[in-house]
Amino acid sequence: MRDCAAARSEPGEYWFTASGSEEAVQQYFSRKPEPDVTLESNIPEKDFNSAGKGSAEVKNLLKRLGVNSEILRRVAVAAYEAEINVAAHSLGGIMISHIHEHMIHVLFKDLGPGIADIEQAMVPGFSTADDLVREFGFGAGLGLPNIQKNSDALHIVSAEGCPTLLEFIIFFG
């Protein structure tokens, strides 16, 4: 992550944990276990033709592991929405998926320009998408709320002028 000293606002942090998952989430982040399988993919800026490839790859891999279809759908939706977010709003970034036996942890790191007000961005319908993005049929302001709805934990670190880190966790069982 780039240094945030030049930020015009204080770095913001957003945490969401689904009720009942608090302990498991905390345990995961404190222990940081080695993932069994890792996938990485690039998300180029405003490239809507290839945005979605990373989430498709993850979905395919989880299918091969025999992960239950409802979980599969939640991972696919959360990952796809986050991927589109990076393509639509940032200068590009990467998606890293850590697959464990009981869960998946997906990270999105972009090159900025950051989210000025994360709480506001979490409100369904709020969007800063420009015309190009809307032309592609995105930018309805449902991306982040949709990610949260499908995740067991969501963590966002960002500030205006800074890169954004978004990560979510979904448990398999």
Add this chain to the structure above:
Amino acid sequence: METKDRKYFHAIQILEDNCTGCTACVKVCPTEAIRVRDRKAQIDQNRCIDCGDCVAACEFHAIVPRSDPLELLNQFKHRVAIISSSYFGQFTEDIPYGVAKQALYELGFDEVAEEAMVTEFMISMIRDYIRANRNKRPILSSNCPAVVRLIQVKYPALLPNLYHQEAPMSILTRSLRERIRQEKGLAENEIGIFLIVPCVAHVTAVHQPEGAYKHLQDGAFSIGMVYGKVREHIKNLQNQPVEIETYPKGLTWALSGVQAELVDCEDIRALSVNGISNVMEILSRVEDHYLDQYDYIVLRSCTNGCVGGCFNVENPFVAMSRIKKMIKEGREHDIDVTELNKLYQEGEFDVAPLAPRPIMELDSDIKAAIRKMKQINEFLTLLPGLNCSACGSPTCYALAEDIVQGKATIDDCVVLLKRHSKEED
């Protein structure tokens, strides 16, 4: 045709003597069911969905679609043909619809029925089903047997979304058998009902129907074979045409796009998709609930729908254009649906819940699956990534998986072998 002594009946057959091991079929198979081993193609029976793409890809006549021989008719007292609508798109425009139909009697059928007869009834049944199942969206069409089997193997989570009612040719079979039994006083096994089908998946569906509660058809003849046999008769019949009932407005069933337009109405939004790679892309999006805004999706494995099936002799676009012309120029035809409605109300067209045939899982145990996935990734880093299929597996990934599953070795990679031999020089 022998259907009992096999695990899963498939109407696609490999003629080993003709197979050169070229891997053209391996590359086109949508479920990666084909491998070339010892220079011969082999089909994994559990993965095959009978789409027929390999039949079209083979240049050596080594993959042939099977269908029943016409001699089968001799085993029955009363013989009925049910023709797929795409049949009528096969003939040049100087041959009238009626003559093409009349010629079928010359092959030994006592009765000739058309899939097109029940199209309108089918549309109302589909709408009825869509409205009665509001909790499931979208409803997926189940008429294409290859699509049904694709969903069973690759998208089992979508099985509940399939339209769980029999297809038009099976509906006709049920009602015709019932009527003939009563009218002629014949026993069930004296009546032979046969489909004249556009593709190999329909042959498979006749011999191994999915979800059928009752005895349906007694055999399936290929449109191509029938086409070859009726041509002589057509020449003779053209000089002495007779009045024969036809159902031009119902021919829409052969065209996926037109079928979707018919189902589409004020409260039902329909989408039409054809061609197996398009179908797979759409199914993946349906899985993620990105297409919930549609009430009904018509899915057909072949280009333009059944007119694209591998048994047809005419190009799917030309056949489509001819059928559209017949629909446009044809007259409305009132069909009495009282009997069909009665059977429908009695649940006679119900289909049993379809069972998954999953092929995607590396192992039933997630721990073992992860272990295998790690091994696959290790082999992948060694392989060249050219996806050349020269090893006999469709991609480098598939070879890595085959190695881990014990079905191949790293020495099968021709490119690595060449690199190693150079290093040794």
